[in-house]
Amino acid sequence: MSDLITPVAAFALGTALARANSCTVASTRRLVIERRSDWLLGLLVAISWSGLTLSLFALAMPGRTYMPMQMPIALPLAAGGVLLGVGATLNGGCFLGSVRRLGRGDLNYLFTLAGIALAMAVVGRLFAGGSPHLAMAHGIANLRPNDSIAWATAVFAPIAAYGLWQATSRRRETKLALIAVGVAGGVVYACNPDWSYTTGLARAVQGQLDGNQSSAETGAVALVCGVIVSSALKHEFALRRPRLKPALGCLFGGALMGTGAMLIPGGNDTLMLWAIPGLTAYGPAAYAIMIATIAVLMLAWQRFGPEPGNRARGSKPSG
Template structure:
């Protein structure tokens, strides 16, 4: 695959993201509030198809870019938790943010402004990580029982999704399949293609990629999302409230801070790191989901406490 082939793939990825719920925050809130795990299952389907494609690319081409595992320590757990809090504040993870922008909610552009601010803050020596990220030697699939189990699990989930697509005519499953396949092909070709990588490159003064392939792919991602929403008559351009804009900015900032210890952030975890059979990817993603669930559960309690405190203050006055 050439570098420019990621551009149409990114457009398809953006298009498919609008056709299925792949936002970790929305999926976790649905599970916590309604007891329904169907959207979380959809995230497994995305990871499964991405994993199958990455595995096939590695086995039969030998040219696929595969993520390297890292040593698990407290910074990973802290970073994943911070990403979870940031995602709740933002009311959407980075994947969900693409879908919201595609629907015309342009205050979510501030999520990436917050991400850029986090990158700038982390460049200051005072805010450097106390413990550097330690990478582990890569272990082949045939030499790791864990990786063999993951490959089998991915194959089972992918086969199950084919059943829903072919027998049940489930178009949402088809969109999830498209997300997983296109994401794996893109990351397997150019792992540095993402908007976070583009921001980091610009902020560090490295400039644009050769032929602007990466930048065009990022534009195609959002273009595909907008086009998909427009076809569904769901594209409603709006700037949103100041409160929402502030939440997007802070949410993006927190997710950017968390991503400093969880390489790539939550979108890369789902579409490349976990499919690439890393153990830290699963640990970090589960930590993020648990954090989101705890925060969502605690929010009504905090609201009641604040309301009671305000009532007591008003009575005292």
């Protein structure tokens, strides 16, 4: 069943990403530079809807719903969060923002993927038993106790309801898109947490691709296709050839992001749509460190020099 659900849900996630302010870098920049927290609050809405979706799947399909297992909050996680923040800032977009920009035709972000793959190839060799990211994906805890699901509902339902009220009463397309990001993300992670393009890149560079994981790779392709189709329908798709300075920023930023994702484990896409909604302790910790790092860099560049990332190079942020 997951062979069908994964690409369909991933495509839906891609179409929603193209219309949502879902980039952590752009959202943090909006808070630091413009003193507006609405985009970060929107990310919390997406997280909450993903949490509700995971809980519903866990109740409806006990023993068949994938939930993240707890990981230790230790130095590697903190280092990973910092690297995610620095890398995403240099890159001009987080994992989700990079897919959005690439799907809109900005080919500089192909170098982000190259940087992530390079980092995973190098860092993966440092772990004799394989990367921690892959260990997490394959060592999944199944259904949580019912009281854990009840806690998830209590935590996420009010925020999810607030997001739905904003989307319907004020007719905000971006809020509806964020809800769709949360629901689609929750579905795809509940059925196949190995689906993401970062996990696919990790398997590819370590020579672990096989026919049994085809739905995961299909999901990654479907995600990008969803962004392309949605952007084209809104007449926002335009090919942009790589330029040296942005491409180098994407390459180095992607390498740092990939390293951070290996250490946590998981990129901010996994943190937002699986680890935090799955009520892990490490998810909020790593994500908070990432956001704090981005905020510190934004404040520093605001005061002492030009802002990093693609906005400083003459283009709009990835949000």
